[in-house]
Amino acid sequence: MASSLATLIVSSSFFVSFILVLQLSSFPSCRADVGTAASYSAPYLPSACYGREATEFPSSNLFAAAGDGIWDNGAACGRQYLVRCISAAQPRTCIPDQSIQIKIVDYAPTATTLVLSDKAFGSLANTSAALINIEFQQV
């Protein structure tokens, strides 16, 4: 009796960890973090990463300034992130099922995770919002 109970416990915990491993491996979004994003407008130069050099800016205009949380003392320059809008104070602010890839080109001394270019922000959300909640993941 006792030994079959032990077997049951061992096998069910094995089963639970098996399910957990399956979930971790099949959902890449598990590696994503959540944060906030605001936006900024031109002029975008000079930038903390590239000075007056505009050639480092993606031609898509999908770029951002890194906030204090991810600036990493300048190491964030050139990093690329996949960004998705998850919510905002005002309902229906996020454009559904939109995710974009942005490049860090500047520094924003703020607690906001990312300060997105107008183009990047407008690709994710209604631009009448000042702040959105995001899911982001370095690529």
Ligand SMILES: *[C@@H]1O[C@H](CO)[C@@H](O)[C@H](O)[C@H]1NC(C)=O
């Ligand atoms: C954007 O938000 C404003 C203010 O909430 C609203 O009046 C407007 O209709 C929204 N625009 C779109 C395209 O949803």
